[in-house]
Amino acid sequence: MAIGFKITKEDGQSRARLGLLHTSHGTVQTPIFMPVGTQATVKTMTPDEVCSCGGELILSNTYHLYLRPGHELVAEAGGLHNFMRWDAPILTDSGGFQVFSLGPLRKITDQGVTFRSHIDGSEHFFSPEKSMEIQMALGADIVMAFDECIPYPCSYEQTKDAMKRTTSWAVRCRTRHNREDQALFGIIQGGMFRDLRLQSVAELTTLDFSGYGIGGLSVGEPKPMMYEVLDYLVPAMPKEKPRYLMGVGSPDCLLEGVYRGVDMFDCVLPTRIARNGTVFTKEGKLVVRNAEYARDFRPLDPECDCYTCRNFSRAYIRHLIKANEVLGIRLTTLHNLRFVLKLMQNIRAAIVGDYFVEYKDEFLRRFKLD
Amino acid sequence: MAIGFKITKEDGQSRARLGLLHTSHGTVQTPIFMPVGTQATVKTMTPDEVCSCGGELILSNTYHLYLRPGHELVAEAGGLHNFMRWDAPILTDSGGFQVFSLGPLRKITDQGVTFRSHIDGSEHFFSPEKSMEIQMALGADIVMAFDECIPYPCSYEQTKDAMKRTTSWAVRCRTRHNREDQALFGIIQGGMFRDLRLQSVAELTTLDFSGYGIGGLSVGEPKPMMYEVLDYLVPAMPKEKPRYLMGVGSPDCLLEGVYRGVDMFDCVLPTRIARNGTVFTKEGKLVVRNAEYARDFRPLDPECDCYTCRNFSRAYIRHLIKANEVLGIRLTTLHNLRFVLKLMQNIRAAIVGDYFVEYKDEFLRRFKLD
Ligand SMILES: [Zn+2]
Ligand SMILES: [Zn+2]
Numbered sequence: 176m177a178i179g180f181k182i183t184k185e186d187g188q189s190r191a192r193l194g195l196l197h198t199s200h201g202t203v204q205t206p207i208f209m210p211v212g213t214q215a216t217v218k219t220m221t222p223d224e225v226c227s228c229g230g231e232l233i234l235s236n237t238y239h240l241y242l243r244p245g246h247e248l249v250a251e252a253g254g255l256h257n258f259m260r261w262d263a264p265i266l267t268d269s270g271g272f273q274v275f276s277l278g279p280l281r282k283i284t285d286q287g288v289t290f291r292s293h294i295d296g297s298e299h300f301f302s303p304e305k306s307m308e309i310q311m312a313l314g315a316d317i318v319m320a321f322d323e324c325i326p327y328p329c330s331y332e333q334t335k336d337a338m339k340r341t342t343s344w345a346v347r348c349r350t351r352h353n354r355e356d357q358a359l360f361g362i363i364q365g366g367m368f369r370d371l372r373l374q375s376v377a378e379l380t381t382l383d384f385s386g387y388g389i390g391g392l393s394v395g396e397p398k399p400m401m402y403e404v405l406d407y408l409v410p411a412m413p414k415e416k417p418r419y420l421m422g423v424g425s426p427d428c429l430l431e432g433v434y435r436g437v438d439m440f441d442c443v444l445p446t447r448i449a450r451n452g453t454v455f456t457k458e459g460k461l462v463v464r465n466a467e468y469a470r471d472f473r474p475l476d477p478e479c480d481c482y483t484c485r486n487f488s489r490a491y492i493r494h495l496i497k498a499n500e501v502l503g504i505r506l507t508t509l510h511n512l513r514f515v516l517k518l519m520q521n522i523r524a525a526i527v528g529d530y531f532v533e534y535k536d537e538f539l540r541r542f543k544l545d
Numbered sequence: 546m547a548i549g550f551k552i553t554k555e556d557g558q559s560r561a562r563l564g565l566l567h568t569s570h571g572t573v574q575t576p577i578f579m580p581v582g583t584q585a586t587v588k589t590m591t592p593d594e595v596c597s598c599g600g601e602l603i604l605s606n607t608y609h610l611y612l613r614p615g616h617e618l619v620a621e622a623g624g625l626h627n628f629m630r631w632d633a634p635i636l637t638d639s640g641g642f643q644v645f646s647l648g649p650l651r652k653i654t655d656q657g658v659t660f661r662s663h664i665d666g667s668e669h670f671f672s673p674e675k676s677m678e679i680q681m682a683l684g685a686d687i688v689m690a691f692d693e694c695i696p697y698p699c700s701y702e703q704t705k706d707a708m709k710r711t712t713s714w715a716v717r718c719r720t721r722h723n724r725e726d727q728a729l730f731g732i733i734q735g736g737m738f739r740d741l742r743l744q745s746v747a748e749l750t751t752l753d754f755s756g757y758g759i760g761g762l763s764v765g766e767p768k769p770m771m772y773e774v775l776d777y778l779v780p781a782m783p784k785e786k787p788r789y790l791m792g793v794g795s796p797d798c799l800l801e802g803v804y805r806g807v808d809m810f811d812c813v814l815p816t817r818i819a820r821n822g823t824v825f826t827k828e829g830k831l832v833v834r835n836a837e838y839a840r841d842f843r844p845l846d847p848e849c850d851c852y853t854c855r856n857f858s859r860a861y862i863r864h865l866i867k868a869n870e871v872l873g874i875r876l877t878t879l880h881n882l883r884f885v886l887k888l889m890q891n892i893r894a895a896i897v898g899d900y901f902v903e904y905k906d907e908f909l910r911r912f913k914l915d
Binding site for chain 1: 839
């Protein structure tokens with residue numbers, strides 16, 4: 176087996192659960208948040224820093240690495256772990272989400288997707304087989320099946336067609352994938368339609384993937400709608416396999432996802448807003464680039480234990496960001512990543528200690544949403 | 546005394562010398578190279594990283610900090626050391642070089658310089674007194690007198706006028722400066738004219754500064770011309786005071802400067818070319834962004850002990866730089882800074898071991914110049 180997954184505890188008051196995910200590059204505890212290293216780097220950070228923030232499993236993007244530097248070059252470097260010097264587990268996405276996000280630049284058939292590079296406009300073709308080839312060359316511990324992603328909102332008919340195509344592509348991925356040290360996850364689609372979601376999970380389950388991604392959520396729908404889908408979808412998913420909610424990373428959604436039985440998350444949000452000068456605190460988001468922090472000599476979050484908060488003031492970080500100094504976005508990125516990863520550590524501790532629901536309620540009482 | 550300077554050894558075959566420079570924030574060995582932290586940050590690096598590269602004394606820029614975030618704000622933060630979390634010595638320049646570099650944006654009188662901000666075009670006025678006030682607010686260990694900088698080439702008459710004004714401004718700086726934990730250095734001008742240089746050093750020496758900067762070199766003149774000036778100027782400078790060659794940082798010039806009796810150097814070169822994808826190696830400069838390094842899996846410099854070279858390949862760093870990833874310029878900056886600081890460590894060791902001239906010749910034989 177490329178991976179092993181073992182549930183070590185189930186929460187008594189919610190669907191939350193603790194697990195151990197064994198991979199070719201070590202074991203991690205779930206629920207887990209995966210920092211995103213799109214181009215073989217978690218933006219602005221060294222691997223050591225990601226590690227020091229509590230990062231244990233990172234995600235990298237097939238579409239981006241295929242275009243630059245190219246998956247053959249990464250394979251020549253000894254695979255992605257060696258190329259970027261990350262010795263812990265890696266998950267690669269399938270490239271599906273990126274190529275479907277290209278909009279008018281792409282054309283879909285049952286065979287696959289023709290698209291143009293966002294870098295130089297050159298034409299390329301992704302199929303389930305091609306996605307598997309690239310991901311096998313990159314050599315991540317967990318790879319994702321190539322799925323058709325739809326926008327929100329989307330009609331029932333279009334959602335159904337994409338869901339069915341996703342199933343048939345999943346079969347082709349299963350057939351083509353043959354790297355034994357890699358685990359292959361299927362991706363559940365079906366938009367916001369209950370019957371399609373349940374059909375998707377039923378069809379994919381027969382293929383016996385090592386885990387299941389939940390795609391097509393966090394794509395612009397209201398949060399309660401996402402929670403509703405999770406409420407009926409998660410119980411229909413195989414209990415003994417890891418459940419991965421794709422593209423979710425705001426603190427409130429992480430808590431609500433774990434509450435509903437999700438084991439894995441990824442999102443660019445914490446690192447992206449950091450580069451914009453926005454940071455998480457226990458009270459909610461704080462826009463440190465705002466003028467009100469010019470003479471504020473307190474840390475970003477007085478309760479945070481990260482390198483940034485142990486050393487630097489809001490005033491200094493604001494100065495760096497206003498002056499376009501790289502250190503500014505380094506410090507905010509480090510803090511936000513630590514904030515989210517510490518939250519996951521606290522969530523796991525709360526499940527162990529049988530106080531997860533109280534922890535969640537208490538956190539959300541304090542954390543102001545936009 | 547704000548600083549103490551003690552020569553601990555003189556080289557038998559050159560004017561090179563070892564010294565100890567005692568400041569309010571600790572003692573450093575000379576000859577020393579000072580990394581530049583223009584806007585209260587050595588670009589892309591944390592204070593810890595500068596330290597880990599061997600950085601012991603950094604330079605920061607009065608002009609930039611005056612404009613943003615403002616010297617009063619820095620003073621409110623407890624001074625520059627506290628604001629940027631650098632607990633070792635700092636030197637601030639006078640702002641002279643920057644305001645004179647603004648070209649048509651500035652107007653000079655005996656009183657001072659009127660200039661426009663490069664950030665928002667607002668009008669400002671720097672005088673010797675103003676420069677002292679700002680530098681006293683910033684709170685560096687070593688501050689520089691406000692001098693008139695001239696371009697290269699420059700006529701004898703204009704050079705003479707600037708030199709004379711520099712002397713009269715030096716007197717005003719000496720009068721205005723009254724912070725006892727700070728050392729004030731005078732700056733020698735006089736362009737490429739021997740008599741003016743010797744007159745400048747004679748006039749400034751009567752003011753008994755704590756050290757002497759050599760300004761107006763490394764401004765575009767051929768390197769042999771700079772070495773010629775050093776050959777006659779350094780012997781005329783007070784022997785017991787530190788000699789600081791401003792704006793010099795290429796490996797060959799550091800060696801030639803030490804050879805001629807210089808104790809201190811600063812330059813943006815190592816960090817600036819790093820951000821451009823150019824790195825130092827024992828063989829000379831290497832442009833790692835070039836296509837020839839796309840599949841080169843060796844470190845930047847196989848003989849380097851820095852974090853970059855211990856972990857990452859040229860191929861990976863090239864990928865990061867081509868993909869505009871911050872980590873790319875972080876890794877090249879770290880390497881270049883380590884390269885130059887290690888060179889200074891080797892230079893000091895060579896003076897101790899009585900093999901400095903051989904070390905210099907050997908280094909320059911291998912290090913290809915452009
Ligand atoms: Zn923090
Ligand atoms: Zn190196």
